Amino acid sequence: MTREAPGNLGLVGGEGIETCFERWREAGHDMNRCPVRDVLDHIGDKWTTLVLTVLAGGPHRFNALDRMIPDISKRMLTQSLRNLERDGIVERTVYPTKPPSVEYKLTPLGVSLTGPLHELIRWAEDHHEEIRSGRSRYDAENAA
């Protein structure tokens, strides 16, 4: 028992939440490519979650997405969509109309993501005020 306070999770059930990168390290892999980072990096960047959120509502065309996410730039929208497409989360379909139209929709893999993601967003909404007030208090205490 080399680890201190190995503890037990207060979680639902099954194995520990940290097994994910524990296993990764023990397997001698690059820590930067453990599943948590590989997936959460995308979740965490500024726009991907928002794009996913919109696409969960149904397929949309490029400019529709652009309008629905008011302050995103075309550059960032493209980049986010490309990453999601690369990961197999979003499917891109080009209709050779004139002018061309491109539709983006979630793949089955993408749909399977919406569940967990929704949970997290729900949590964010539910506790947003609590967090904001906590921050104010913290900042006030450390103003002196």
Place this chain on the structure above:
Amino acid sequence: MTREAPGNLGLVGGEGIETCFERWREAGHDMNRCPVRDVLDHIGDKWTTLVLTVLAGGPHRFNALDRMIPDISKRMLTQSLRNLERDGIVERTVYPTKPPSVEYKLTPLGVSLTGPLHELIRWAEDHHEEIRSGRSRYDAENAA
């Protein structure tokens, strides 16, 4: 009906997943401070999720965390912990021993986060290989 393809969510139940920032915008608030961004910004940064993951296993001291997350620097560990403390997700307790020891543990708010977070991590583990192979295929196709 100004929006195209308003669609319906294939989600569990309740209101749409995108209501979160829809409401935010309609209320005339700053989009950068909608709940999704306010919370997910932290989830997404390089270390916070990992720290949370470890703390879900029980309280730990600073250097213990440092050792358990092999490639984190003290600087980043401190920063991540401070942010989490500020948000009321982590509690910092100083024991005035000599030398001093500081313990970090999840608050009730933090514990409530572990559920949704765990779901997401589980998803990441389950689909990691699928994503990686998808990337390889995508990259191969776009190599020409």
Place this chain on the structure above:
DNA sequence: CCGCATCCGTAACGATACTG
């Protein structure tokens, strides 16, 4: 309509050295 290319400022991150 749907992008891509370029430039550029900022902020995140990493490494290192130092303190109570």
Place this chain on the structure above:
DNA sequence: CAGTATCGTTACGGATGCGG
């Protein structure tokens, strides 16, 4: 032991303009 301070680099993101 538990941090802080400083510096350099790199990656992210915004603005703009062009092309198919």
